[in-house]
Amino acid sequence: MSWSDRFSEVARDIQSSEIRELLKLLADPEILSFAGGIPDPALFPTADFQRIAGDIAADPDRNRDALQYAPTEGYVPLRQWAMDHAGAPVLELSIDNVLVTNGAQQGLTLLAGALIDKDTPIAVAQPTYLGALQVFATHQPKFVTVATDDDGLQLDALETALQSGVRFLYTIPDFQNPGGFSQSEARRTAIVALAHRYGVPILEDTAYRDLYYDAPPPPSLLQLEARLLAAKGGAGEWNKDGLVVQLGTASKTLMPALRIGWVIAPEVLVEKLVVLKQADDLNTSSLNQMLAHDLASQVLDRHVVTLRQTYGERRDVMVETLRRHLPNDAHFSAPKGGMFVWLTLPDGMDAGALLELAVAQEKIAFVPGAAFHANGGGENTLRLSFSTCQPDDIKRGMERLCGLIRKEMK
Numbered sequence: 480m481s482w483s484d485r486f487s488e489v490a491r492d493i494q495s496s497e498i499r500e501l502l503k504l505l506a507d508p509e510i511l512s513f514a515g516g517i518p519d520p521a522l523f524p525t526a527d528f529q530r531i532a533g534d535i536a537a538d539p540d541r542n543r544d545a546l547q548y549a550p551t552e553g554y555v556p557l558r559q560w561a562m563d564h565a566g567a568p569v570l571e572l573s574i575d576n577v578l579v580t581n582g583a584q585q586g587l588t589l590l591a592g593a594l595i596d597k598d599t600p601i602a603v604a605q606p607t608y609l610g611a612l613q614v615f616a617t618h619q620p621k622f623v624t625v626a627t628d629d630d631g632l633q634l635d636a637l638e639t640a641l642q643s644g645v646r647f648l649y650t651i652p653d654f655q656n657p658g659g660f661s662q663s664e665a666r667r668t669a670i671v672a673l674a675h676r677y678g679v680p681i682l683e684d685t686a687y688r689d690l691y692y693d694a695p696p697p698p699s700l701l702q703l704e705a706r707l708l709a710a711k712g713g714a715g716e717w718n719k720d721g722l723v724v725q726l727g728t729a730s731k732t733l734m735p736a737l738r739i740g741w742v743i744a745p746e747v748l749v750e751k752l753v754v755l756k757q758a759d760d761l762n763t764s765s766l767n768q769m770l771a772h773d774l775a776s777q778v779l780d781r782h783v784v785t786l787r788q789t790y791g792e793r794r795d796v797m798v799e800t801l802r803r804h805l806p807n808d809a810h811f812s813a814p815k816g817g818m819f820v821w822l823t824l825p826d827g828m829d830a831g832a833l834l835e836l837a838v839a840q841e842k843i844a845f846v847p848g849a850a851f852h853a854n855g856g857g858e859n860t861l862r863l864s865f866s867t868c869q870p871d872d873i874k875r876g877m878e879r880l881c882g883l884i885r886k887e888m889k
C-alpha cells in the first residue's frame with residue numbers, strides 16, 4: 480500500500496513551503512538567518528504575560544471560563560477590543576462584525592473556504608504572502624496576479640484584474656510581506672474606489688500595520704471605505720454595501736503562540752465564517768483569547784513603542800549597509816515598517832542558486848523570492864528579514880551578501 484497513491488488531488492499538488500524548510504536553518508547557530516519573518520523572542524512581553532496568566536489562573540470565576548469551550552464567534556471583550564483597534568469610527572461596526580480566529584492564517588483559511596471554488600479567479604499582488612497563496616491554492620483557484628511598484632499595487636494592472644471578474648482581491652497595504660512597501664493614501668483611496676466601481680471584495684491583511692518606524696501608515700482600506708460610504712450618505716449600510724474585509728493578528732506585536740487573529744466583515748459573511756470555523760475547530764482557545772485581550776488592552780500600546788524602536792534601528796542598519804555596499808545593478812526597497820526588505824538581483828542572477836552559496840560560503844540565509852509569485856517569475860528576487868538579528872550581525876550579514884553578489888556578477 481502506498482499512501483501517496485491515496486492522496487487527494489489537492490494533497491498531491493501541495494508542496495512544503497520553502498520558508499518552513501528554511502526555518503530549519505535557524506537551528507544552526509553558525510548561520511546568520513535573514514530568512515524567517517518572525518518576531519524576536521527576546522522582545523516578547525514575558526513579565527506582563529506571567530502576571531496576566533497568573534491573574535487569570537488565580538481567579539476562579541475567570542479560570543472557569545478560560546478552561547472551557549467557548550462560543551465560536553470569540554470572547555466578547557476581545558471582539559470589542561478588535562473592533563475598537565480597527566479604528567473606523569464612522570462605521571456602524573458592532574461585535575457581530577468580528578470573528579476571532581486562530582491567527583490571521585485561519586482567517587484566510589475560512590475566507591478561502593467561503594469564497595473560492597475550483598477555477599475561481601482571484602487577484603493577488605505579485606509578489607505576496609506565501610501563506611495566503613498556499614491556503615488559497617488548496618481550493619484550486621485561478622490566480623490573477625497584479626503587478627506592484629514601490630507604492631504597492633499598480634492601478635492599471637489592478638483595474639484590468641477587477642474588470643476580468645475576479646471573486647476578490649487579497650492585499651497587504653501596510654509594509655507588505657514580502658515586498659516591504661506601504662501604499663500611499665492616494666493609492667489606497669483609488670483601490671477602494673476601483674473595488675466599488677467593479678463590485679469586487681477586498682481582503683485587507685493588516686498583519687504589520689502597528690509596526691511602523693517613521694510615521695503611522697495612512698488610513699486602512701476599511702477606514703477609507705467607511706469614508707467613501709459616508710460621503711455617499713450610507714455609512715450605516717456597511718453590512719449591505721461593505722466590500723472590505725479586514726484581517727488582524729496579535730502574532731507580530733504580542734506573541735504568535737497565542738494564535739489569536741480576527742476577521743472584521745459584514746454580518747452575513749461573519750455568519751458563514753462562523754459555520755465554517757465551527758466545523759474546523761469549534762472555537763479558538765478561551766484561555767488564549769483572555770490572555771490576548773488582557774495583554775492587548777493593558778500592554779500593547781506601550782509594548783509596540785519598544786518594538787518600533789528596536790525593529791526600526793535594525794531596519795536602519797540593514798538599509799544603510801545595503802545602500803553602501805549593494806552593487807548598482809541590484810536594488811532594494813527601504814521599508815517604512817514591518818520586517819522585510821525586498822531585494823532585486825541583477826538580471827539573470829538566480830536567488831535560489833545564490834542562497835546555496837550564501838549558506839555554504841557566507842553562513843547567511845534569506846528567502847528566494849520566486850515562492851511569493853503565484854504564477855511563476857521573480858527568480859532574481861529575494862526577501863530579507865531584519866526582525867530577529869542584532870544590528871552588528873545585520874551589518875556583517877549584509878556586507879557578506881553584497882560581497883557575494885558582487886563576486887557572482889563577475
Ligand SMILES: Cc1ncc(COP(=O)(O)O)c(C=O)c1O
Binds near residue numbers: 584608651684730
Ligand atoms: C501578511 C501575513 N498575514 C498573515 C500571517 C499569519 O499570521 P498569524 O500568526 O496571525 O496566523 C502572516 C505571518 O507571517 C503574514 O505575514
